[in-house]
Each structure stands twice: as structure tokens, then as C-alpha cells.
Amino acid sequence: MGQTNNHIDYIEFKAHDLEAIKQFYTKAFGWKFTAYGPDYCAFEYSGIAGGFEKTTQPIVNGVLVVLYHNNLNTIKQTIIKAGGSISVDIFSFPGGQRFHFLDPSGNELAVWSE
Structure with a gap:
């Protein structure tokens, strides 16, 4: 199944110690991890795709x-016209590109694409 526009697709957490985080979520919930360099790991088997950034x-x-x-x-452009603001402009990462935006209350979210 492909991605769907405008749906929550991924959640990303911050972590100070990726090894400790991986051990915790593996032991507590059975999540599986894929490392993408020393500062990032993705997880699966959690109900929604996500990752941890060091x-x-x-x-x-x-x-x-x-x-x-x-x-x-x-x-x-749709986000800007709706009253959002761009907090991190479009950048590339392994697997695609994304940008971050702030909603009118200051909540930061991101949008990605292949």
C-alpha cells in the first residue's frame, strides 16, 4: 500500500542515547530497529512507522x-496560505525529502515525500 497525501505517516522522537532507547523499546514492546547512521534509527512493529533522532x-x-x-x-504553499510558517525548509535525507512547519499555535510538524 502506498502513502496517502495529508495522512500522518511517521512519528519522530528525540533521544539522548539511541542504544538505550532501542534496548528499552525492544524489551518493553518488541519493536524492531534499523540504524541510519550514528544519529538516527527507525522503528517498526509499533502500529505506525517512526524513528529516533539523537x-x-x-x-x-x-x-x-x-x-x-x-x-x-x-x-x-498550501500550508503557508493556510497560515502556517516554514520552520525548516525542504532538505534531503536517505529515502526522500521533507520540510518542517509551524501551525498557528506553534506546533511543529513535518511533511515528507520520496
Whole structure:
């Protein structure tokens, strides 16, 4: 099944210690992990796809909700016209591209595409 535009597709958490996080979620819930370099790991078998990004910063809001859209430029303009603002412009990562935006209340979300 392919991705669906405008649906929550992925959640991303922050973590200070990826090895400890992987051990915890594997033991507690049976999640499986795939490493994407030293600072990122994705998880599966959780009910929704997601990952953990290593950070040294204090974790205030540790989750990033990631939506999917097959045309980042189109949805980016739609978000701006609706009153959102871009907090991180489009960038590439292994597997695709994404950008981050703030909703009118300041919640940060992201949108990705292949």
C-alpha cells in the first residue's frame, strides 16, 4: 500500500542515547530497529512507522509528527496560505525529502515525500 497525501505517516522522537532507547523499546514492546547512521534509527512493529533522532539538546517536545505528500512544493504553499510558517525548509535525507512547519499555535510538524 502506498502513502496517502495529508495522512500522518511517521512519528519522530528525540533521544539522548539511541542504544538505550532501542534496548528499552525492544524489551518493553518488541519493536524492531534499523540504524541510519550514528544519529538516527527507525522503528517498526509499533502500529505506525517512526524513528529516533539523537540529540544533545534538552528534550522539550520529544515527538515530531510527519505527514506525507507526493508534492512538497504544492503542500508547502498550501500550508503557508493556510497560515502556517516554514520552520525548516525542504532538505534531503536517505529515502526522500521533507520540510518542517509551524501551525498557528506553534506546533511543529513535518511533511515528507520520496
